Amino acid sequence: MTSSPGMLGERLVVRRTVAAPPDVVYRVWTEPRYARQWSWGAEHDTIAVDIDLRVGGIWRQEIRNRANGETWWFDGEFRAIDPGKRLVHTFHWRNDRGEDHGTSLVAIDFIDHGGNTEVVITHTELRDEQLRRDTEKGWEDVSAVIARLAEQTSRGQST
Amino acid sequence: MVMSRPDRISLVFQALADPTRRAILERLASGDLPVSDLVERFDISQPAVTKHLNVLQRAGLITRHRSGRLRLSRVRRHAMIPPLEWIRRYTRLWNDRLDSLEALLADPTIRKELES
Numbered sequence: 001m002t003s004s005p006g007m008l009g010e011r012l013v014v015r016r017t018v019a020a021p022p023d024v025v026y027r028v029w030t031e032p033r034y035a036r037q038w039s040w041g042a043e044h045d046t047i048a049v050d051i052d053l054r055v056g057g058i059w060r061q062e063i064r065n066r067a068n069g070e071t072w073w074f075d076g077e078f079r080a081i082d083p084g085k086r087l088v089h090t091f092h093w094r095n096d097r098g099e100d101h102g103t104s105l106v107a108i109d110f111i112d113h114g115g116n117t118e119v120v121i122t123h124t125e126l127r128d129e130q131l132r133r134d135t136e137k138g139w140e141d142v143s144a145v146i147a148r149l150a151e152q153t154s155r156g157q158s159t
Numbered sequence: 160m161v162m163s164r165p166d167r168i169s170l171v172f173q174a175l176a177d178p179t180r181r182a183i184l185e186r187l188a189s190g191d192l193p194v195s196d197l198v199e200r201f202d203i204s205q206p207a208v209t210k211h212l213n214v215l216q217r218a219g220l221i222t223r224h225r226s227g228r229l230r231l232s233r234v235r236r237h238a239m240i241p242p243l244e245w246i247r248r249y250t251r252l253w254n255d256r257l258d259s260l261e262a263l264l265a266d267p268t269i270r271k272e273l274e275s
Binding site: 012014016018019020024025027028029034037038039040041042104119121123 | 169
């Protein structure tokens, strides 16, 4: 329904309101038989889905690109679970071509809006957790600086 | 040593986390400057400015070059691209996934099954 990305430094927030109640969205998100049907979009076949839904439990997904056969592995560990409301887990992804994006942290909030659900995904670079806590107040400034300098870049003032 | 992408991004954010370094970077955005100008401008010691410049250089945010007797610092605007890429990549990943989620939720057979 609606979607808007936002950013605070390297913390990314994506929001989307979907036309189903939170308990339904949560089930589709966490039960393997549903998760395997939507997980990574139409370009990929889902090869395997494991979701051990408990704190400390591991989730794992393997997908293959239909066009070029590229295989991707996604996995992580659940850090917090509030059924129907919130999930927090680590997020690691790599492929069979040697690309590895390292480990990051994802929090998903399922917010009830009169029978619809606002899904709020907060994705952060895990290695910077401590750094972020130390400098929390500066992050908005950082993203503003990046935006300003990037704007100058796009105007063609290169180094 | 080749630095992996996340490490590079970390260094950039770390460098930008300090308000004085952000101010130096913005000052340099309007043109190349010698250390002496930054010392005067920010009223901090020359060693302190040099230290900040070293952090910025290590993060790949500035380069330094000589012009006559002066050693000038210059912003590398392309260094801003890795963090922007990170943000773009994950924005796309999650929006693709959410599109797919919405398509499944719109499937009447699935909805019937979930709501029964």
